[in-house]
Amino acid sequence: MKSEYLLKAFSPSSVSLSHDIKSTSPDKHTGMDTAAMLAMAGDDVQFGLHAFLAKHNVSKADKIKTIEALTQYALKTAPVLVVKAAGNKLAPCMMILAKMAFEDYARSAGSTGECTECQGKGMVYCCKPVVKHPGIINRAGEVVIGADIREEMVGKACRTCKGKGKIAHRCACKGRGKIPDIKQTELQGVPVFRNCPRCSGRGYKRMPSSVAYTAIKHLVPELTQPSWSRNWKGYYELLISKMYAEEKYIDINLKEI
Incomplete structure (x- = not known):
């Protein structure tokens, strides 16, 4: 069986109101077949199973379990220099790397992400002078009441996302x-x-490693860019490769069922 059948089970088709006869072929894949496939899948494929379902936005629980499993894997396999540099902040650092690795793995040409310019709000606010009252001037040109101008926060549509709050990874x-x-x-x-x-033929933009470096920098201020490129970046790419390896592993196991 193919892993694509899982997506069909979690995204069922709408009710058909026509009189067309459904396929009665014995080779037709049914919902019971999908349930049996999930039951027969061993514990060694649970990581890849949750990662595959989370990648296609089946549920938030799968995303949480995937990040937790990847964090545990990162804690067990972290290089010595990374452990030494992180110190007592190793666990939160590995969680950040796991989240960033999952975001890079889950990207596609059709996915969207939160706009970093407006933090997903769609509006950008800045302080500008606002005329509350233009004032009153008599016929002689004398100012009777002065203009009331105040500095206030004024919002305008974000230019990056055009007010949508999300940007396409395409x-x-x-x-x-x-x-x-x-x-x-x-x-x-x-x-x-x-x-x-x-995009090197992928069709979408990858998550820049500089984003992960900036996040780690808040926890480990003494981490330098050369140290990140030499010791951390390679391990970050390894975590991303781990996600693809687990997805490939589940494909191999499901085809044997």
């Missing part, structure tokens, strides 16, 4: 991962495409 190639190769197209006379240099 690359400038519109999630295709391919862009036209103009030179080769002119030489060969047929449309030729190449991998997008911005």
Whole structure:
């Protein structure tokens, strides 16, 4: 069986009001088959199972369990230099790395994230002079009542997300991962495409490692950029690879069921 059947079970189709006869083939996958598949899955695939379901936003509980499992894995396999640098802040540091690794793993061309410019509010506030009363001037040009101008917080739509509060992770190639190769197209006379240099053919933007470094920096102020690049960044990439490895492992096990 394929892991895609799990998504069909958690996202059932709507009720059909037509008189069409449903498929009665014995090879048709049913909900009971999915339930049996979940029951037969061993404990060794629970990590990958929760990660796969959390990646497709099936439930928040799966996301929490995935981050907890990845945090425990990070605490057990953390390099010596990372443990030494983190000190007594090792547990919160590993939790931050686990959260960042999951966010990078769960990204796709169709996913969205909170706008960092407005923190998801869709509005940006700044202090500006606001005219409460324009004042009164008589015919002779004399000021009877002066203008009432006060400094207040004024909100305006965020330019980054255009007031939506969320930004798409989709690359400038519109999630295709391919862009036209103009030179080769002119030489060969047929449309030729190449991998997008911005996303390396993925179709979406990855989570920058600098975001994880900034978060760790608040807990470990003495952590420098060279130390992060030399000791921490490689381990952060390893945690991301662990997520993909667990997803691949569950695919292999479910196909054997």
